[in-house]
Amino acid sequence: MAMLYVNGEQIKTPSTLEWGLQDILGGDSGRTQDAVMHNNRISQKRKLSLSWNNPTKEEASAILKSFNSEYVEIKYPDAMSGAEETRTFYVGDRSAPMKTWTVNQRRYSSISFELNER
Incomplete structure (x- = not known):
């Protein structure tokens, strides 16, 4: 089984796949006058950093x-769920x-870019 599928098509296995999780915070998040941080997490999104050597x-x-x-619709091994997942991403600068x-x-020497979940 391949590591990555892009829009249903198997692609060359990357040399590196770095999984990340981003907290998406609401507009009212931030520090108050007493310097306490108040996060208003409204969502979490996956971020994948890929490179081929x-x-x-x-x-x-x-x-x-x-x-x-x-x-792009990516099927990949998700570190948090421990399963293969399919999610929609947009691609950063390549x-x-x-x-x-x-x-x-x-x-x-390499190809590298980041995928951010839509």
Whole structure:
């Protein structure tokens, strides 16, 4: 079984998948005059940080095309639930620095970006 599915399609397993949980706070959250913090959590959202090490130009293209939609449905292993989950995410800025670009060796050093739950 693959680690990640994007819009129902299996993709290359990332070198790193970092799971995160963000608290979404209401507008009335903040510190009062007595310096006590008052959180008004209205929701929690998942955040996934993904990276692939040393992808070929073909792998880089396939990965970036898979995540090019405004929103993507991701099936992934969720650390909190302990199960495979499917959620809708939007993709942050993507980067793919080049490593080597010679005649027989065309690779990027990595591809990385963050997914934030919608």
